[in-house]
Structure formats: structure tokens, C-alpha cells
Amino acid sequence: MKDIIRLDNIRRDFKVGDEIVHALRGVSFTISEGEFVTIMGTSGSGKSTLLNTLGCLDTPTSGEYYLDGTSVRKMGKNSRARLRNLKIGFVFQSYNLLPKTTAIENVELPLMYNPSFSAAARKEKAINALIAVGLGDRLMHKSNQMSGGQMQRVAIARALVNDPAVILADEATGNLDTRTSFEILVLFQKLHAEGRTIIFVTHNPEIARYSSRNILLRDGQVITDTVNHDIHSAAEALAKLPKNDD
Amino acid sequence: MNGTNLFKIAFRALANNKMRGFLTMLGIIIGVASVITMLAIGQGSKRSIQEQISEMGSNMIMIQPGQGMFGGVRQDASSMETLKLDDYQNILDETRYVAGVSPTVNSSGQAIYGSNNAPTTVYGVSPDYLDIRRYKVADGDMFSDQDVQTAAKVCVIGQTVVDNLFPEGTNPIGKVIRFGKLPFRVVGVMESKGYNSMGMDQDDFIIAPFTTVQKKILAITHLQGITCSALKEEYTDQAIDEISEILRRNHKLREIDEDDFNIRSQQELSEMLTSTSDMMTILLAAVAGISLLVGGIGIMNIMYVSVTERTREIGLRMSIGAKGIDILAQFLIESVLISVTGGLIGVLLGVAAAIIVNKVFMFPTYIQPWSVILSFAVCTFTGIFFGWYPAKKAAQLDPIEAIRYE
Numbered sequence: 001m002k003d004i005i006r007l008d009n010i011r012r013d014f015k016v017g018d019e020i021v022h023a024l025r026g027v028s029f030t031i032s033e034g035e036f037v038t039i040m041g042t043s044g045s046g047k048s049t050l051l052n053t054l055g056c057l058d059t060p061t062s063g064e065y066y067l068d069g070t071s072v073r074k075m076g077k078n079s080r081a082r083l084r085n086l087k088i089g090f091v092f093q094s095y096n097l098l099p100k101t102t103a104i105e106n107v108e109l110p111l112m113y114n115p116s117f118s119a120a121a122r123k124e125k126a127i128n129a130l131i132a133v134g135l136g137d138r139l140m141h142k143s144n145q146m147s148g149g150q151m152q153r154v155a156i157a158r159a160l161v162n163d164p165a166v167i168l169a170d171e172a173t174g175n176l177d178t179r180t181s182f183e184i185l186v187l188f189q190k191l192h193a194e195g196r197t198i199i200f201v202t203h204n205p206e207i208a209r210y211s212s213r214n215i216l217l218r219d220g221q222v223i224t225d226t227v228n229h230d231i232h233s234a235a236e237a238l239a240k241l242p243k244n245d246d
Numbered sequence: 247m248n249g250t251n252l253f254k255i256a257f258r259a260l261a262n263n264k265m266r267g268f269l270t271m272l273g274i275i276i277g278v279a280s281v282i283t284m285l286a287i288g289q290g291s292k293r294s295i296q297e298q299i300s301e302m303g304s305n306m307i308m309i310q311p312g313q314g315m316f317g318g319v320r321q322d323a324s325s326m327e328t329l330k331l332d333d334y335q336n337i338l339d340e341t342r343y344v345a346g347v348s349p350t351v352n353s354s355g356q357a358i359y360g361s362n363n364a365p366t367t368v369y370g371v372s373p374d375y376l377d378i379r380r381y382k383v384a385d386g387d388m389f390s391d392q393d394v395q396t397a398a399k400v401c402v403i404g405q406t407v408v409d410n411l412f413p414e415g416t417n418p419i420g421k422v423i424r425f426g427k428l429p430f431r432v433v434g435v436m437e438s439k440g441y442n443s444m445g446m447d448q449d450d451f452i453i454a455p456f457t458t459v460q461k462k463i464l465a466i467t468h469l470q471g472i473t474c475s476a477l478k479e480e481y482t483d484q485a486i487d488e489i490s491e492i493l494r495r496n497h498k499l500r501e502i503d504e505d506d507f508n509i510r511s512q513q514e515l516s517e518m519l520t521s522t523s524d525m526m527t528i529l530l531a532a533v534a535g536i537s538l539l540v541g542g543i544g545i546m547n548i549m550y551v552s553v554t555e556r557t558r559e560i561g562l563r564m565s566i567g568a569k570g571i572d573i574l575a576q577f578l579i580e581s582v583l584i585s586v587t588g589g590l591i592g593v594l595l596g597v598a599a600a601i602i603v604n605k606v607f608m609f610p611t612y613i614q615p616w617s618v619i620l621s622f623a624v625c626t627f628t629g630i631f632f633g634w635y636p637a638k639k640a641a642q643l644d645p646i647e648a649i650r651y652e
Contacts, residue, residue: 057565057646078569085567096562096649100262110566112251158566 001032003066004165004197005054010063012049012220023049024060025220031166031199031213036192038208039201041217048170050217051201055088055168056080068165085113089159093171095151097143097158103130104139107157114162129157133187149180156187160196167191169200173207179241185210185234210234252572256579263552270548271588273541274625278592279599280534281621282613286600288527290611292520299516301439303380305345305479306512307486309333309472309493312505327468328497328506334472336492343477343485346374349456350471353463357407357452359423364410368401368425368452370459371473378475386419386434389455397457401425402434404449428462430454482511538621541588542628549581549636560640561648574641581633582626589625593618 012024023046031037041047052058053065056072057080065072068087075083084090089110097106107126111117117125130139133153143151152172159167169188173181189210192198200211208214209232216224260267311326331349338347351370356363373388375381389400403411403418412418418432430452439448460466476485486509493507553560560573568576597618600611 052646055565078571081564081567081569084565090565092562092649094558096558098258098262098559098562101258105258109563112255113563113567113569113572115251 001034003030004033004068005031005199006064006066008064010053010060010065012053012058013061023220024053026063027220027222029215029222029225031197033197034192034195035213036188036198036211037200037213037215038211039199039215039217040203040205040208042203045217046220047201047217051168051170054166054199055090056084085110086162087165089162089164089167091152091155091159091167091169091172093174095148095155095175097151097154100142100144102140102142103135103146103154103157106143106154107161109158110162125161126157129161130154132160133157147180148176149183152176152184153187156184160191166197166199169198171202172200173204174202179238182234182238182241186238189234252575252579256576256583259576260580260583266548267584270545271584271591273544274538274585274588274628275592275595277534277538277541278589278621278625279596280537281531282593282596282617283599283603284530284534285527285617286596286611286613287603287609288523288530289614289617290604290609292523292527293612294610295519295523296516299512299519301380302512303378303475304512304516305476305482306378307344307474307476307482307489308510309474309489310508310510311468311471312507326506327466329469329472330496331467331469333493333496334469336496337472337474337489340492341485341488343481343488344474345477346378346475348372348375348378348473349469350375350473351456351459351464351466351469353459355426357411357423357425359411359421362411362413364407366407366410366450366452368454368459368463370456371453372456375453375473378473382437383434384437386432389433394455394457397461398455399428399430399458399462400433401430401452401454402436403432404436404451405438406447406450407452408435425452426463479513482513486511538624538628541625542585542632545581545584545629546632546636549577549633550639552580553577553636553640557643557648557651560643561645561651564643564645565649570641573643574637577637577640578630578633581637582629585625585629589622592625593622596621
């Protein structure tokens, strides 16, 4: 299996006033293509900093980070923006859809920043991504006319549309009720089954059961890194949930 | 990232905020429209002044008795009696660049016919006066040189005097009217000229032989003024030199003496008036320009609010691959779109307002093409200038903080 992500002794220091805060103190791991990794940790464990680093939004103070074979550490702002555009799909807790904008236009957005796509190609890819997340019948719905689950699906479609090397989900179920959370997990498992690489950052330990690997972070260091041999099916868990009354 | 995509992105963002976009635009619309309208009004009045001056005779030269000094005391010009009949006669005989000469004396009083009477002014002139002032007799005839020599009690009257004294529509030719106590036989009626740009009625006067007015109304021997015309407008300066030489000689002025007369040419007057209206144009345009500036600051203000309000959106765009320059371009395009659209609407409104001022309020307006181009260019520049700082601020946001901004 090809390595998508390789972290080599990543450190990240922040200066807060006169003190130096060590957010990451030497993190190393490798993620191969097709893995569904959950990264867990309490707040202050450094998982947000790790996510920013993985997402090429931030560069480490020291250590090497290779994304799909490219070293990120010494890249400038603009080349990192380009790398994000091509290799990474973000899914955020609060969806971050453009207001009053249709599903298609929201999903098209990453391709708008990539000049190699024509308008027709953009539209086609956006429609395919929306079909893949089960929103084929809501292409023209505007973001303010959708439920939370639907908005998160649009956000996932937006993350898929550029065929990224890795999907980075940041508490992607954090704003959703239990049932909708499971629906989104089902979708992530489906994408995993299709061979996508997914990194899911969360503080909810339950989600680890549905992923193929679990990395636990504490005080800026990896505490445990375990492969999950007993992956639960989110679809089954969803079926066991009590049905909504309406 | 190509330009078309940026345009689409900016356009969609604006379409999402139509009301706010429109309100911002309003500042620019009012600014541009007022610049165009004000310039049109300024230019219009300048043109109408120029037109009137050339109608009055752009080669006209007016001589008035000047301010004399007696023992260090400057005298009132109207009390001066330095212009004599000889001066008139010599100008008539000895000049080469002067086409027509007419003495002028005038008196205000009541004109009376039957039971109608009206206040007006009688001007005593010679027949040359018509050509000098470019007046035309509409009906009847001008009085003759013969009438001047005999101080005949004949007159030519303006249209307002006709309306005031003959309201029933009687033909005034041949009728005898009275000016004060003196009866005058009407021999002609002047062509109507209407009001001038300063609101003066140009038809409210009577002209009569200057000898008649001088002897029988004013009882004076001097002249209140002499009006001449140069052969051509270009010869005005030469004509003034000739006249000045004759007058200085006649008045026996020594080298060191100041002129005891004033010579003013229409050319001078026209320069003075147009510079006054130029000044007015500048003032109007400055006031309008300030409103354009205020509109620009409005854009800046809204763009600032917009950047803050859309911090999360900016963070998202950056995290999915927008570079700083893409964000900068997006916000700049938004502000330029607002100002250019506002500018276009402003140009249309300004032109429409100028036309309405002209047609409804009868005020002369003239839209100069450069004023349209200028105000349009200024408002595009305004969009870039006032959009730049907020756009720069947006482009410099840190995506990590922006995406989690509450």
C-alpha cells in the first residue's frame, strides 16, 4: 500500500507571551492509502494543531511531513494552498457552506480555484459527488433550505469533488444528533469501502469503533496507535436505534 | 485561478447580498449623478453667457467717463462729464479699426399711452447703435441721421414696452406715446430678445435720437457713454488703442495723467463672465466630488463589515485552496463591480437629471463628454482605492483562525 501521509518527529511550538507552548512534541506515524483513521484526544492534547499540520494550513516547527510524497515543511503559503486544493478534502464540524448558495455551487467551489476545470466539467464532477453522498435529488437546494445532516453531506461532497488524496474530517458529527451522526458515519464507511483515505479527528471515543485504526493523542504525543480488527458497521448501529416518531 | 471564475465568485457573493450591495451603490450613484448634473449646469450657463455675449456683439467696445482724481480725491464715475460730442465725432472720423460709433445717454421714467403706463428706460443713441448691438427692427423703421440732427421726437420701442402700452394689440407704429412729459412718435418696434442669463428683460427699453434725450429730457451737453464696434473681434485691441489716443488728445491729458475714461470691450466682459461661471462650475463639481468621496468611504465601510462578517467564508475558501491573491481579487472585484455598476446608473441618472433641469426648469445645461468619462473613471478608481484595504485585510487572514471564527 502507498503511503499517503508520513509524519516524522513533528514538533510545533507556539509563543504565547513570553512562554513557549509545545503543542506537538515529536509526533511520528504513517497512514497508508485506504485507511480510515480516527485521531482522538481531549482538548489541549494537540489534535487541532495536528489537524492543521495534516491539512497543510500550518507548518511544523521541526520534523518532516510528506503528503502523497511531497515534503510540506518548507512550502510557502501559496504552494500549500495549491496542495490543499489538489490533495485534501476538508469536512468541518460547522459545515461552512456558503449561505444562500445551491448545493451544486457549494460543491463546485474547490474546482473554481483550479483553472484546469471547465464550467461543464465542474458541474459534472459536482453532480457526481452529490450523487455519491446521496443528495442526487437536492442539487439545486440552497444551503439555508437544508437540514444539518444534508448540509454535512454537501460538505462531504465538496471534500470529495477534487478526488483528494485524503479526507480530513474535524468533529464532522459534532453538531449532529445521534441518528444523523450515524448516517454520516455510514457515509464515511461507504467512502472507506470505496478505497478513500479518511482521517477523522474527534473527542468522541465511540467513533473509534467504526474506523480501521485509532490514534490517541495526549499532551502533544501519540499515546496509543492501534489497528482496529473488529470494525463495527455503522449501518447496523443505525438500524438498532429507535426510530423517530414522526 | 482564472479571471472568469473570480468574476463568477464575486458576482455570486454580491447576488447573495442584493440589498446591501444596492445601498452601497447608492452612494456612488448619487455622487456620480451629481457630478455630471452639476458640471452640466455649470457648463450650460457658461455656454449661454457666451452665446448671449456674441449675440450682443462680441466686437463691442464701451467707453464711459472714468474715475478722475482731483486733489487726491477719487470722483464718482457717474458725476464725470468728460465725454463730449467732439469725442464721438473724432472717433467717427479718425479711426480705422472702428466700424460703428454711437453716443449713449439714458434716462429712466414712465412711458404713457392712453390709460396705460409703465416704467422703462429711454436710450439716446445714433442709428449705428442697431448694428453695434446687433439689434433688429421687427416692424417699421429705425429713426434716421436726419432725426438725430433735428432732435426729432421719434422712437423705436422694445417688445415689453409694446405689451405694456398696447395691451389690446393695437399696432403701435405711428402712435404717439409720452415719456415723462415728452411726446414721442413710434416709428418702429424692436425684435424680441427675451431674458438674458441674469434674468434681465432685454426688451424693456425705448431708443430715441441721442440729441433728443440729451437736450429735451436730460438737458445736458456731455455724453454718458460712447458705444463702438471694432471691425472684427480680433481688432478690438487696435480699436481700443485708437480710441484711447483720440480721447487722451481731446482731453489734453499729459503723459503722467491717468485716463479720465474707461474703455471696456465685450471681449473683456466675456472673459470675466466665463471665468465667473468657470469658478461656479468648479465649486459645484467640488461639492459633487465630495459626495462621490463619501460614497467611496461607504464602499470601504461596507467592504470592511463584509470581510468581518464573512471571515468564516474566507477561511473556508483558503482551506480549500484559495490563495491570498484570489481572496484579494474577489473582494476587489466585488467593490469594483459595486462602484462601476453604481457609476453606470449614476451616469444615466445624471444625464437624465441634466435633461430634466433643462426641459422643466428651463435652465441651460450642457453635458460635456469628458465629464461623463471623468466621473466614470473616478468611481472605478474609487472602487479600487476604497476596496483595496478591506480586500488586503481579507487576504491576510490566517485560515486556521478564520475557519473557526465565531
